[in-house]
Amino acid sequence: MLPTTVERDLARWQRRKEARPSEILEAALIEFAEKGFASARMEDVARRAGVTKGTIYLYFENKEAVLKALVRESIGSQISHVIAQAENFPGSASELLRFVLTTIGAFVRTSDRAVLPKIILAEAGNFPDIIRFYREEIIDKGLGLLTSVIRRGVARGEFRDVAPQHAARLCVAPILLAAFWRTTFAPLDSEPYDYQGLIDTHIDVLLRGFAP
Amino acid sequence: MLPTTVERDLARWQRRKEARPSEILEAALIEFAEKGFASARMEDVARRAGVTKGTIYLYFENKEAVLKALVRESIGSQISHVIAQAENFPGSASELLRFVLTTIGAFVRTSDRAVLPKIILAEAGNFPDIIRFYREEIIDKGLGLLTSVIRRGVARGEFRDVAPQHAARLCVAPILLAAFWRTTFAPLDSEPYDYQGLIDTHIDVLLRGFAP
């Protein structure tokens, strides 16, 4: 049961300054997702990352800093990327909307980062600055993008006169819900839920609902 | 600053066996909402309820039992009530759908229980049986109701042929999102968000999207 001395001596540990931070974040994401931020233990994060607790504190100031780093590295870049693509999009507003929602949908269906909104939501009360960051960098930017797409569609007569700030939220709601579902209730399901079908139906119903 | 001896002697404490449990639950809801279940302190719950820590344990086995009680007493009855009303609803499927969504919307906009989904979501990993209860008693029942309404609408030719299990989720998504928003980001907003407008727009877009 105990590791042999050979294994011990051969394995031991290596110095891998470059690789540690990302490995720690990867491990933290899994632990935070499983237990929630407050109940996740730094020792478990460390073990999963293949180091000991002390090592984490060489790279991160404290537990909160690990969560902050996760939020920063995970989502911010994605959003900017989508916004950039949307800016030089050639097609109509409907096509652009379809493209944006499909992209976000794919992210939510496949990325392990899709748990983050849930983790952040849960800790809202305890870390006001993380919430503010998330609100400004992710939500406001995302809603801003969608609002402008819809406003454009309305201006061009593609969409009827819906309130853009409400319509933008209608666009993301089912996708976000899918993210929560996948990271919370999916394990209880006997057969996997058809997220693709949900998102397709969503885009379909939405565009018809927006049509003049 | 200190309470006068008179006040002290008059106040002290009273025996209020009947009132305690609900007062404790009320206090717990607020504390759990603010800090999250894991970070909420029983002592703070007690103080808010006007008792001391020990008293809570006269009425509840432990912290988890308080959360369980909250889930049971808060939402279950609401759902059954809506379902009962829906069952003998006279009008068309659209009218029924509008009625159901308006009712849920009103609950989410006004009730302090609207935080519960968030609290439960956050603790999913730690309390599998609470999640299972919530899943079976709230989600499955709620989705079941909406699915049957939509199926009826499709059968009667009021709605086009949308997939009922997806469409049902589209119905609740924006309302749930509103609940999360109200209990998380609303405090950051300078002016209050127009939930009523969101829900009205939602119902409007949705029914047009469902129309043949």
Next chain:
DNA sequence: ACCTGATAACTGAATGGTCAGTTATTAAAA
């Protein structure tokens, strides 16, 4: 009307376990 014990609601200090963060030490790498 006024005691007076019995009962049960309630208190709050003590307990014990957990865990974030620290530090003295070890050993890989340069």
Next chain:
DNA sequence: TTTTAATAACTGACCATTCAGTTATCAGGT
């Protein structure tokens, strides 16, 4: 040999839970 990544034992604070003691309430006696 020196530097520093990494370890592992340690500390201290925090907090759920317990329980021995306190006090409101009430019934039955005087």
